[in-house]
Amino acid sequence: MTQAAPIGRTRDAEPADFDHVQDWVFDLDNTLYPRHTDLFSQIDKRMTAFVAELLQMEPDEAKLLQKDLYRRHGTTLRGLMEEHRVDPDAFLSFVHDIDYSWLAPDPALGEEIRRLPGRKFIFTNGDRGHAERTARMLGILDHFEDIFDIVAAGLVPKPAGETYDKFMGLHRIDGPRAAMFEDLARNLEVPARVGMRTVLVAPRNFESTLGDYWEHEGREADHIDFVTDDLATFLRRIQGA
Known part of the structure; x- marks a missing residue:
């Protein structure tokens, strides 16, 4: 080797x-x-929107929580699964519904x-x-x-x-x-x-x-x-x- x-x-x-x-x-x-290129910013915004809708939070508050989940769990999804039992398929489908023409x-x-x-x-x-x-x-x-x-x-x-x-x-x-x-x-x-x-x-x-x-x-x-x-x-x- x-x-x-x-x-x-x-x-x-x-x-x-x-x-x-x-x-x-x-x-x-x-x-x-x-x-x-900033493609990921679209995903980031949709993650915030998902959290806001799920937990009925204001956008600014949802963004803070999203970032906290990301930092503590490695991904926002993992944090939502661990703490809120979120369906991963629903989350992934929602956050990746973005405009790829930016690339x-x-x-x-x-x-x-x-x-x-x-x-x-x-x-x-x-x-x-x-x-x-x-x-x-x-x-x-x-x-x-x-x-x-x-x-x-x-x-x-x-x-x-x-x-x-x-x-x-x-x-x-x-x-x-x-x-x-x-x-x-x-x-x-x-x-x-x-x-x-x-x-x-x-x-x-x-x-x-x-x-x-x-x-x-x-x-x-x-x-x-x-x-x-x-x-x-x-x-x-x-x-x-």
Whole structure:
């Protein structure tokens, strides 16, 4: 078994840092498309609307509760299931009823994902339908071996260790021969622990308008090997182009 060498984020990634990787794992939202695309804001607003209707709350109050559930449970859905016995199918159907025309095809990203050696996966806390629609709009859906969604995870979201175990077991992924790309640092802790290369996809100059501040906690942590704000360029660089 080839062990990945330790990495420091003070230098740029090189092809040698990833030449052992045979499985490439990508989060979906704010990772395969840039955060400034702001597609996820539609989902966020619909989650707030769902909470407001369910609990008969004012929108501002519902948003505060939604964010609290998200932070404490990993996803708003998990929090609603745990604390309010919400039907997950109804929630997922409602929050993913959005306008995907906000996304434009990304042929540059598609080409770099296509060129990666080995298997490629989408691993998301969203559902398969949302992942398929998003990847199809980006023009990258056909490059992936499979999509592991929140339903496949038994509705237990990242960063729960059991969810990574389920994903890796299903696809027989060897951690030291894999790499994972994520926009949330906390979701890379388990991948780092099992030996994966970890890449945080995040804006270089964080602004509060791009998300809750706590979502970006840990971006300087030791379990992050590399940080990039341009996924296509990063993939091109590590493939020696």
